[in-house]
Amino acid sequence: MTAPASGTRELIACEECDLLQHLPKLPPGTKARCPRCGHTVAMQPTDPLDRPLALTIAAAIAFIVAHTTPLMGLSVVGRQSSTTITGGALEMWEQGEQLTAVIVAFCAGVAPGGYILFMLTVLLAVRRPPAPQWVGEMLRWGRSMRPWSMNEVMILGILVALIKIAELATVEPGIGMYAMGAVVVLFAAIMMTADPREAWARIEWADAEQSPRHGPRGGLSEAGTA
Amino acid sequence: MRTATLTAADAGLVACEKCDLVSRPVEPAEPGYCPRCAAALESRRYHSIQYTWALVIAAAICYIPANVLPVLTTTALGSVDSDTIMGGVLLLYNTGSWPLALVVLVASVMVPLGKLGALSYLLISVQRGHVTSRRERTRLYRLVEWIGRWSMLDVFVDTFTVALVQLQPLMSVEPGPGVLFFAGVVVLTMIAAESFDPRLIWDASVRSAEARHA
Numbered sequence: 001m002t003a004p005a006s007g008t009r010e011l012i013a014c015e016e017c018d019l020l021q022h023l024p025k026l027p028p029g030t031k032a033r034c035p036r037c038g039h040t041v042a043m044q045p046t047d048p049l050d051r052p053l054a055l056t057i058a059a060a061i062a063f064i065v066a067h068t069t070p071l072m073g074l075s076v077v078g079r080q081s082s083t084t085i086t087g088g089a090l091e092m093w094e095q096g097e098q099l100t101a102v103i104v105a106f107c108a109g110v111a112p113g114g115y116i117l118f119m120l121t122v123l124l125a126v127r128r129p130p131a132p133q134w135v136g137e138m139l140r141w142g143r144s145m146r147p148w149s150m151n152e153v154m155i156l157g158i159l160v161a162l163i164k165i166a167e168l169a170t171v172e173p174g175i176g177m178y179a180m181g182a183v184v185v186l187f188a189a190i191m192m193t194a195d196p197r198e199a200w201a202r203i204e205w206a207d208a209e210q211s212p213r214h215g216p217r218g219g220l221s222e223a224g225t226a
Numbered sequence: 227m228r229t230a231t232l233t234a235a236d237a238g239l240v241a242c243e244k245c246d247l248v249s250r251p252v253e254p255a256e257p258g259y260c261p262r263c264a265a266a267l268e269s270r271r272y273h274s275i276q277y278t279w280a281l282v283i284a285a286a287i288c289y290i291p292a293n294v295l296p297v298l299t300t301t302a303l304g305s306v307d308s309d310t311i312m313g314g315v316l317l318l319y320n321t322g323s324w325p326l327a328l329v330v331l332v333a334s335v336m337v338p339l340g341k342l343g344a345l346s347y348l349l350i351s352v353q354r355g356h357v358t359s360r361r362e363r364t365r366l367y368r369l370v371e372w373i374g375r376w377s378m379l380d381v382f383v384d385t386f387t388v389a390l391v392q393l394q395p396l397m398s399v400e401p402g403p404g405v406l407f408f409a410g411v412v413v414l415t416m417i418a419a420e421s422f423d424p425r426l427i428w429d430a431s432v433r434s435a436e437a438r439h440a
Contacts, residue, residue, distance in 0.1 A: 011248050012241070012248060013233070013239065013248050015241070016364055016367075016368075016425065017233070017360075017364065017424065017425055017427070018233040018234050018235055018241065018425040018428065018429075019232070019233055019234075019428075020232050020233060020234050020237055020248070036231060036361075036428070037364045037424075037428070038361065038364070039364070039368075071386070072386075072390065074390050074391070074393075076393060076397075079393050079396070081390055081391075081392060081393060082390075083386065083389040087389050088386050088388075088389040090389075091389040091392070092388060092389070092401060095388060096401075097403075097405055097406060099406055099409075100405050100406045100409050103413060104385050107378060108382075133263075136244075136262075136263045139245075140244050140265075147371075147374075147375060147416065147420070148375075150375050150378050153375055153376055153378050153379055153382060154382045156329070156376075156379055157379050157380075157382025157383045157386060158383075160329070160379070161382075161383045161386040161390065163318075163323055163326055164317075164318065164321075164383070164387060165390060165391060168391075168397070169391075196245075197246070200245050200246070200247070200262065200263075203262075203263075205261060205262045206259070206260070206261060206262060206263060206264035207261035210261040210262075211261075211262075220248065220250045221247065221249045221250070221261045221262070222249060222250055222251075222252065223249045223251040223252065223260065223267055224258050224259035224260070224261055224264070
């Protein structure tokens with residue numbers, strides 16, 4: 001695999017303190033930290049394309065199972081009730097808390113679902129570089145979905161609800177619960193193996209003339225003017 | 227640290243917030259667009275301090291009804307019972323699951339308060355141009371960013387309690403208006419943390435250090 005501009009040490013600025021630094025060539029499986037503030041400025045996963053793709057596909061399957069099977073069931077004096085994630089948000093809506101229902105649906109469904117979709121699109125599209133410009137847009141969207149995907153918070157919330165209700169009735173965790181646990185683990189694994197820098201290096205530049213693909217790279221690129 | 231510390235802004239360069247590419251703008255005051263991803267470039271997040279303050283204040287206002295108004299109303303065999311967030315914690319404690327009560331207390335009471343306090347402190351220290359404990363303040367910012375989502379815990383607890391306990395006429399649980407305000411606090415503080423620019427912590431120090439040497 002030929003990495004673009006691998007010979008030159010790349011100039012980067014720390015995202016959190018703006019310190020300019022040359023990024024050394026990282027051996028696989030290592031990370032680089034900013035010498036001033038300690039922020040992780042870059043990482044070099046051993047297999048930055050195939051592994052996150054496999055994990056994302058697994059996460060997509062687990063996510064679908066988690067959303068279609070009951071999370072937990074409850075029985076009290078012969079009466080049964082069970083709920084899914086969508087069911088939870090729907091009940092909130094019907095009980096008059098529409099805005100809360102929207103927030104729950106976003107954090108539990110839209111954001112993690114969107115993250116999986118965007119990651120799948122990006123990881124598939126960058127396999128044949130150069131990927132078109134819109135792939136960068138997808139990558140950006142995926143990144144902004146990440147803090148709002150609250151799978152692990154939801155799991156803990158469900159567990160607390162289960163224990164609270166266990167006082168009053170018999171509760172049982174459903175298949176959805178286990179699938180959700182798998183989603184949490186897979187999300188963490190995707191984060192650890194996917195490298196946005198690798199993806200960006202395979203995406204077509206907006207200003208094609210500045211791209212390292214076209215012509216030798218004479219130092220820094222120039223920003224476009226408005 | 228005595229090493230040469232040159233930031234992108236000092237060198238007249240701009241790092242793209244979206245794709246991290248460092249480029250040289252023709253006019254640093256109006257940096258234009260990233261040549262790689264075409265996003266609008268800005269050296270520091272636009273009006274970061276004002277936006278963050280506005281969101282922190284809005285969240286602090288929401289925090290009051292979030293704690294005073296009930297989050298859950300339980301109807302069981304004719305008796306009606308309303309619970310606030312603290313009421314829910316006490317209920318968990320009284321039923322013997324104190325570890326759980328502690329988790330909910332930390333996530334629902336201490337984390338939102340701590341976040342409001344931490345963000346206010348970061349904003350004030352940047353506005354006053356503090357030069358001390360920059361690394362620690364950056365770490366505090368990272369903690370605020372990471373921990374924010376966990377406050378949503380109570381909203382999920384309430385949602386799934388409501389969804390599951392619908393056994394009319396035996397027992398039913400309805401959400402109260404406090405849930406929305408509480409979710410509001412979490413969302414507003416998360417956006418506040420995102421709009422704060424941690425590079426400002428280091429800018430102030432550089433400028434004051436230069437002033438001291440001059």
